[in-house]
Amino acid sequence: MATCPPYPTSPSGPVGGAPRHAHWWQRRWVRYGAPAALLALSGLVILALVREQTGTEGFLVGLGLAVLPVPLLMAAFRWLDRVEPGPWRNLLFAFAWGACAAALIAIVANSFATHWIATATADPSGADTLGATVIAPVVEESAKATALLLVFVFRRRDFTGIVDGVVIAGVTATGFAFTENILYLGTAFGTDQLSGEPGLPSVTAATFFVRIVMSPFAHPLFTVMAGIGFGMSALLADHQRVRRALLPPAGLLLAMGMHAMWNGSASFGGYGFLAVYAAFMLPAFGLLTWLVVWTRQRELRTVREELPAYAAAGWLSPAEPYALGSMRARRLARDHARRHAGRAAARAVAQYEAYATSLAFLRRRGRRGRAGADFVPREQELLWELWRRRDVAGPALDHAARRTAPPVRVAPPPWPLHGAYGPPYQVYRQPSAHRPYGPAAPYPAHNPYRS
Template identity: 80%
Template sequence: MAIHPPYPTQPGGPAGPALRHPHWWQRRWVRYGSLITLLAMSGLVILALVREQTGTEGFLVGLGLAVFPVPLLIAAFRWLDRVEPGPWHNLLFSFAWGACAAALIAIVANSFATRWIAIATADPSSADTLGATVIAPVVEESAKAAAVLLVFLFRRRDFTGIVDGVVIAGVTATGFAFTENILYLGTAFGTDQLSGDSGLASVTAATFFVRVVMSPFAHPLFTVLTGIGFGFAALSAERRHVRRVLFPLTGLLLAMGMHAIWNGSSGFGEWGFFGVYAAFMVPAFGLLTWLAVWTRQRELRTVRAELPAYTVAGWLGATEPWALGSMRARRLAREYAGHHFGKAAARSVAEYEAFATSLAFLRHRGRLGRAGADFVVRERELLDELWRRRGIARPALAYAARATTPVPAPPPWPAHGYAHSYGYATQHAQPYAPPVPYPAYNPYRS
């Protein structure tokens, strides 16, 4: 029987209240079933609306052309999320919400608002301009932000920082842009059918070039600002209620403002669109791309900095913090496990890497006083997941560390200094020391 390393213990004290069975409307299958039904109904309604406006042939053409940027955008956000990959069902929900629920809200609300303004002002042209530059940004960004808010509230463990906000917001906006592109491209195709135009001079070709080739990142760029706001809120301590509200609102207002400038670019003259694109959109896209990549690298540094405490306590091997802080070493570890032990082993190593990363981030938030009251429980869960996969993951990560480190592997971490500051009592010569008391974490400690 294997000897378990020192396991964090629950703080002492009286037992909590007895668990109560949730009401039927609080059960998970009821919530998931209701959400799936809502998204499915929204999808059917939006399908009917788009098909009614574009016709069957236009819808099929728009669908075929609109799908082109989707795999590239999803792959980009998945690459960004590789350090601590979130559950696939969060991304599926985000895309479905953007493509179905948010798109339906936008079409209905934008049409109603524009029609009401046209009646009130008796000027349809100004109503269209006002609807595009004021109404549409507010409605569309609010509808897309709802998906980020839902993940933030109900999947809080999966939403821990800026990268999570960027990924959820970007995937939601990708779904929204997908549906919107079907509508625009299908309508353009119908216009070409009536006028007899075809080829590069057609409205369809021009629409495809502007929306799919030049600016596939437009909607993701706007909504990512909202995601960054939620990401900063996730990094704030739970008791910082004002910050946790102001950050998302600020991000949402910035998203609306950028969206309004983009939609209003056609009113800035003949070359207004290209001027806004070159002077505003491209620099903003470059800045946000740099921020996202820098945040990803910062996450890797956090992994390398926080995990040595668990090496001292015997939960991780001596070289694992280095290997887990390198994307190349992680890939080599998965390939090693897959080559020697099969696909199931490679998946086990990938899960080990994800749990270890979550553990590092949890530890980092706890050290900064930003973790929740369930710090100890969550830490125990993550350590248990690591321990169950150590047989496959440790040799794979050790191989990856040797392959990517130009110097010999460092000796075991000392039992003083860094580890002691984290509250771990360890035995220098005994990597798997007997259990010792673990100081309970107090998230409200000043």
């Protein structure tokens, strides 16, 4: 049986450290600076294009109206991601990609394709309809799905399942819809200005009602199909290469089909549009909402099922697996830490919860044969992060567990701790002398997280 030192290995050593002689493209300023510069450049270009089409006044009106649904959508996707929160940099990248790069690709490609269709066909009047129902869904969904592909490839550690795919896809599509809404609303305002009719700007009001009130979730709903495909691919083992390769394109094709149906409904007239909206869009939105909420609950159940092995081995207290598997208990733990030790302690508890969740997901993948060769270093890295925060997070989580459930004793996990799966999927035991369990200890008088 493998043994473990009384304390986890620091990630500053071989676990989490960067190579000493990294290539220039592996340097931190290159990995973050180059994408940021490209996104900023594409943002300036898309800003100039949208302003040219809408005018300054139309751009400002469109911007003010288009921003309204963004906080609600971002809050919804962030709520879905609360079980294992992804880094903010991934969400910022996804939103910026959708609002800048994907929108720029869509505007240029759609304009070129529509112009080519109009000049190459005998009936130029149908170019706009064909472009909206065929070209736009392919171009826009491919551009948005590129953000998913980039996060999936270069931030693979942060992309572990369906919820991650849904969140990244939804945030990317929210950014794309934000830029597109500025264009549509600004153009509608310009049309009202040219008509010169007094009173309420009717075209702007109608566009606002359709795009902001009725269907703010349209673009996220389409792109989430591709996100589900990437998320399901992330759940498969390495040897299931064919299925892993086919799921993302299948999700992308479904996103394109839904987008094409939505765009094509405008050509059916007002009643056709409402029929598609009521018979297809609303049920699809409801089904997707149920799916992601169910997946979120399943993630919490995974935490409750996997972490008792680490409690039995001495890494966690007996009450922590339950507390970490309950969103209410997690919130109570953060509030308790904030009241007794300040905001820095609450942040430490939130980080502890995130690392423990990642540890549970890692063990689940290992038991199911889906863990990679970095299972042991990643497990040690996560245990080290938990160990650093144990003095602050332990009392808070024990307090939350007492508030939300009766006393918990460590029950044997539904699988052997050692032997059945062989190394590296056994749990290394933490000597109990290094962390006595029992009543929750008070916060230390001098802890690094006290604000």
